[in-house]
Amino acid sequence: MLVSAKEMLTKAKAGHYAVGQFNINNLEWTKSILLTAQELNSPVILGVSEGAGKYMAGYKTVVGMVNGMLEEQNITVPVALHLDHGSYEGCFKCIEAGFSSIMFDGSHYPIEENVAKTKELVAICNEKGISLEAEVGSIGGEEDGVVGMGEVADPKECKAIADLGVTMLAAGIGNIHGKYPANWQGLSFETLDAIQQLTGDMPLVLHGGTGIPADMIKKAISLGVSKINVNTECQLAFAEATRKYIEAGKDLEGKGYDPRKLLAPGAEAIKATVKEKMELFGSVGKA
Numbered sequence: 001m002l003v004s005a006k007e008m009l010t011k012a013k014a015g016h017y018a019v020g021q022f023n024i025n026n027l028e029w030t031k032s033i034l035l036t037a038q039e040l041n042s043p044v045i046l047g048v049s050e051g052a053g054k055y056m057a058g059y060k061t062v063v064g065m066v067n068g069m070l071e072e073q074n075i076t077v078p079v080a081l082h083l084d085h086g087s088y089e090g091c092f093k094c095i096e097a098g099f100s101s102i103m104f105d106g107s108h109y110p111i112e113e114n115v116a117k118t119k120e121l122v123a124i125c126n127e128k129g130i131s132l133e134a135e136v137g138s139i140g141g142e143e144d145g146v147v148g149m150g151e152v153a154d155p156k157e158c159k160a161i162a163d164l165g166v167t168m169l170a171a172g173i174g175n176i177h178g179k180y181p182a183n184w185q186g187l188s189f190e191t192l193d194a195i196q197q198l199t200g201d202m203p204l205v206l207h208g209g210t211g212i213p214a215d216m217i218k219k220a221i222s223l224g225v226s227k228i229n230v231n232t233e234c235q236l237a238f239a240e241a242t243r244k245y246i247e248a249g250k251d252l253e254g255k256g257y258d259p260r261k262l263l264a265p266g267a268e269a270i271k272a273t274v275k276e277k278m279e280l281f282g283s284v285g286k287a
């Protein structure tokens with residue numbers, strides 16, 4: 001059964017480790033992540049962006065697939081199904097479809113509007129027992145070939161949003177989605193420290209987990225980060241393993257063209273990436 005992310009993140013914050021959010025794109029992704037979480041006895045959050053939700057034939061399809069897999073594969077570790085960077089409308093659709101967690105990304109609205117919309121969603125999520133992530137300070141990344149550097153959140157605005165009663169808070173601290181450019185300045189720990197001082201027990205979320213060096217991840221966890229989002233790294237691992245399979249001509253040998261064979265190296269590569277991250281984040285054995 002899907003669970004809200006509240007309990008797993010409260011435990012993570014108190015225990016000084018982080019739970020990984022791994023974004024899913026299809027059945028192989030979902031299966032690889034769930035089986036790895038179960039094998040390592042780790043809680044896990046499955047992230048679904050609005051684009052990925054559309055790709056997977058709609059939010060209800062995703063809920064059906066994930067719920068079925070939890071049952072049929074005997075997954076007993078805590079699993080939250082989470083909307084990643086949801087629009088205001090997208091949040092309502094996912095609540096209706098049966099997601100157990102949502103992110104409302106109001107970071108592009110003026111702060112007053114972000115507060116008003118987040119407040120409304122807090123009331124609805126509380127009533128339904130769904131966890132809610134809010135965002136302050138937009139997280140940059142590659143859009144149309146241009147890499148935006150990402151904003152650094154204002155700690156006071158973070159406190160204003162945290163005080164609304166959200167479950168977890170994503171704050172921009174110089175992190176970006178996708179690969180980091182060579183001239184990246186690194187995470188702003190000063191900002192993270194200031195945010196944690198003002199928001200206390202609130203689990204903080206680090207987006208753009210791909211490519212952040214291990215020492216920075218550890219330091220971020222020590223300063224209150226309890227949820228770390230990883231997407232691109234699984235995509236890169238999957239693509240590389242699939243390319244090797246094709247380049248080695250394996251699809252041309254016997255029934256190597258069978259999708260269950262062709263996608264297997266990619267699925268294994270996702271498992272290895274997820275395992276590495278769960279070990280680094282410290283969530284192994286914490287289910």
Ligand code: 13P
Nearest residue numbers: 178207208210229231232
């Ligand atoms: P990456 O793709 O950089 O790992 O970021 C994932 C993320 O933050 C999803 O919200």
